[in-house]
Amino acid sequence: GQQLNQSPQSMFIQEGEDVSMNCTSSSIFNTWLWYKQDPGEGPVLLIALYKAGELTSNGRLTAQFGITRKDSFLNISASIPSDVGIYFCAGWGSQGNLIFGKGTKLSVKP
Amino acid sequence: DSGVTQTPKHLITATGQRVTLRCSPRSGDLSVYWYQQSLDQGLQFLIQYYNGEERAKGNILERFSAQQFPDLHSELNLSSLELGDSALYFCASSVSQGRGETQYFGPGTRLLVL
Numbered sequence: 517g518q519q520l521n522q523s524p525q526s527m528f529i530q531e532g533e534d535v536s537m538n539c540t541s542s543s544i545f546n547t548w549l550w551y552k553q554d555p556g557e558g559p560v561l562l563i564a565l566y567k568a569g570e571l572t573s574n575g576r577l578t579a580q581f582g583i584t585r586k587d588s589f590l591n592i593s594a595s596i597p598s599d600v601g602i603y604f605c606a607g608w609g610s611q612g613n614l615i616f617g618k619g620t621k622l623s624v625k626p
Numbered sequence: 627d628s629g630v631t632q633t634p635k636h637l638i639t640a641t642g643q644r645v646t647l648r649c650s651p652r653s654g655d656l657s658v659y660w661y662q663q664s665l666d667q668g669l670q671f672l673i674q675y676y677n678g679e680e681r682a683k684g685n686i687l688e689r690f691s692a693q694q695f696p697d698l699h700s701e702l703n704l705s706s707l708e709l710g711d712s713a714l715y716f717c718a719s720s721v722s723q724g725r726g727e728t729q730y731f732g733p734g735t736r737l738l739v740l
Contacts, residue, residue: 556733558628564728615671619669
């Protein structure tokens with residue numbers, strides 16, 4: 517079935533550093549979504565991308581929809597402690613269901 | 627707060643038992659989705675209901691079933707529980723049934739099967 521491969525699996529960074537994570541697939545996705553999950557909470561949508569090549573920002577977060585429609589990346593600039601959590605990419609599968617990557621766990625050292 | 631509520635927050639039960647998880651969608655949302663999140667499998671889509679009817683099915687076991695009631699709340703029934711069913715179960719809702727719609731997730735029910 518369709519899969520999303522997310523990397524890295526985890527990151528340990530210093531407060532103030534920039535972060536980059538990405539998501540790839542062997543199949544084409546027409547929408548890419550990025551979610552963040554805080555401990556003990558459900559995922560929250562950060563950014564949605566609907567067009568190949570699209571670059572969208574949400575505060576310190578920037579995400580891009582790859583030209584091939586098989587990848588996407590998420591950047592976080594000037595990280596702060598509250599950026600800690602698990603970041604998931606997701607895309608709509610061919611059967612109409614949302615498919616999630618395995619997540620990137622971000623830890624920020626003050 | 628996403629507006630999606632789930633009960634109970636935690637559930638501990640034994641193998642072979644049956645449990646029911648409950649979800650109330652955001653006001654006005656007609657679609658409800660159920661997901662299972664485990665450490666090794668990540669977030670897996672189980673099933674979607676739209677306005678009371680099953681709309682899409684994912685990796686849902688035959689031992690699991692769901693329904694959506696006229697007031698739009700939904701229940702996920704898990705029976706003949708096994709140790710491997712221990713996971714976080716999330717419910718999400720969206721306004722309609724189409725792709726590209728934002729899904730709002732509830733806080734989840736943590737199920738532990740002993």
